[in-house]
Ligand SMILES: Nc1ncnc2c1ncn2[C@@H]1O[C@H](COP(=O)(O)OP(=O)(O)OP(=O)(O)O)[C@@H](O)[C@H]1O
Ligand code: SF4
């Protein structure tokens with residue numbers, strides 16, 4: 001197991017190396033640059049060139065990349081061109097918001113998706129099944145951005161029942177422990193803050209949950225359909241076990257294995273969805289910051305954030321694989 | 335023993351899949367047999383003849399929808415008798431595992447891959463005998479020991495993929511006998527196993543039947559497997575019994591051409607090396623509907639026009655076989671019955687037992703071509 005973990009972590013090196021090269025090339029190709037976003041419109045060409053020089057952007061790409069690698073080796077991801085603060089610092093202050101949003105979305109997707117997928121499979125061909133399959137197809141096809149926008153217009157602007165922006169209502173006082181508003185509120189007993197935060201999480205959470213939810217419904221459904229036909233389920237019934245024992249221990253324990261793997265892979269979709277969802281709902285996480293950084297060509301923030309996200313992604317999938325191996329003894333043996 | 339009331343009396347069992355007219359499949363079509371204490375009843379026939387469907391119908395394990403089950407299966411249960419085909423799902427769940435148990439063909443796929451063997455044994459103890467914790471674990475270890483699994487404590491903690499094929503089947507047998515069921519069904523329990531392991535498993539089943547007085551329904555496509563095990567044998571073809579008899583008369587004087595064919599396709603130990611087997615020509619798909627005549631006719635060397643005039647009846651061997659209304663089984667005296675208008679007589683049987691004769695071999699090769 002330890003060797004497995006070490007091997008996976010070593011794989012991070014080429015992954016991040018490749019990704020950083022791609023990022024450098026991509027940013028180089030991107031039209032415009034920070035000299036347009038950061039300087040006023042009437043700045044002279046000399047002033048713009050001067051800024052580029054001071055940021056080292058006039059150097060050849062190779063030189064810039066090597067300088068970047070040298071800094072990384074010292075644990076330095078650079079400084080934001082717009083805020084002037086260290087990229088790592090910017091990341092850490094915004095990360096909890098995104099964690100909270102992603103976890104909310106994943107919880108919605110899992111708690112709704114698994115029962116829905118199960119019921120759709122058991123009542124195959126019923127109205128519920130057709131609706132679940134059709135709805136999930138729609139969920140996969142609808143751009144997250146579009147869904148977020150619709151939700152915001154309907155529930156926040158037209159009906160006015162849910163807040164449309166930020167993590168908390170303006171002027172809310174709270175004790176900050178970890179940056180995770182809900183968790184902090186629960187620990188300090190500030191339940192009004194918890195409720196307030198949950199209301200703010202509702203719309204972006206649902207928008208972000210759409211793709212994982214759709215995928216989990218489909219995967220669970222397909223997986224349950226396969227497992228109920230397995231010989232060991234027949235054996236369990238032949239033993240006269242109660243319906244619920246058969247359902248949980250024999251059907252679901254096996255049917256959920258592929259779903260667990262998909263949860264790991266879906267965190268990728270979650271991060272990319274967060275960029276758009278957070279910007280629609282002005283949610284102060286890493287997603288909306290990345291969006292802004294793209295607008296201002298804040299190169300250090302873009303490279304730093306994306307590399308950090310990629311690292312997170314690898315770690316999450318490692319965790320998922322480890323938990324998978326705990327669930328499936330056949331994998332554990334290898 | 336046959337004079338006592340049977341533990342399970344199956345009468346005119348029929349199972350039809352799919353609902354409408356010609357689409358329907360009559361997988362089992364009026365099969366009757368009895369299971370008695372301490373006796374092994376064999377259900378023999380080629381793939382697709384309805385053996386598994388028969389056993390699943392008795393266990394109440396057929397799909398909920400798209401199946402029609404007819405006939406009756408009256409079983410002695412605590413406090414009286416019950417028709418298994420009419421009981422509620424709930425009552426069947428109570429009986430399954432405790433009064434009747436089943437062993438399946440493929441031991442690997444029949445075990446849950448992600449649940450330890452121990453749990454799969456104790457869950458049935460808990461369900462039917464209310465045993466929990468260490469008492470259940472102890473009993474589970476004793477059960478594994480009983481079916482010949484060495485080092486049972488360790489095996490209880492292991493998962494199915496860590497056991498050998500034979501051991502897996504033993505574990506499934508341990509689960510089947512865990513609550514001392516009075517009726518046990520084994521559906522091709524040795525097909526997926528090596529020949530030496532096959533013999534061991536059959537031996538184990540035989541001992542369990544003798545020691546516990548269980549009634550065993552043994553399902554197989556291989557008459558050789560049942561030769562040493564079954565007391566009574568039912569040969570099925572296309573959903574109907576075509577011959578039934580106690581072991582000795584069936585092997586000594588098979589009368590139905592299909593049974594004769596099945597026996598002919600058993601490898602004989604005394605046959606010269608390289609001697610070709612004489613399988614029945616054609617396949618089970620080459621049949622006609624029983625309603626039109628003998629379903630075996632397209633593959634039968636004995637058929638005459640008479641065979642195609644409605645379904646032959648199941649009659650006592652030696653009695654004149656009629657078609658439609660010929661009288662059916664003639665009571666208790668008819669231990670050996672068959673469903674054939676031109677049964678094989680002694681002379682033809684001799685042909686089978688002497689396949690060395692060049693003429694016979696030549697004939698068979700022709701038939702296969
Ligand atoms: N669920 C089902 N729906 C429709 N037809 C079925 C179903 N299950 C079985 N059958 C049909 O019933 C017939 C008998 O099948 P069964 O499984 O009992 O054969 P078998 O004698 O056990 O054969 P094998 O030796 O291959 O196990 C087959 O023709 C099969 O096509
Ligand atoms: S009834 Fe006719 S076709 Fe059928 S087995 Fe007997 S001889 Fe053959």
Ligand SMILES: [Mg+2]
Nearest residue numbers: 385386387521
């Ligand atoms: Mg079968």
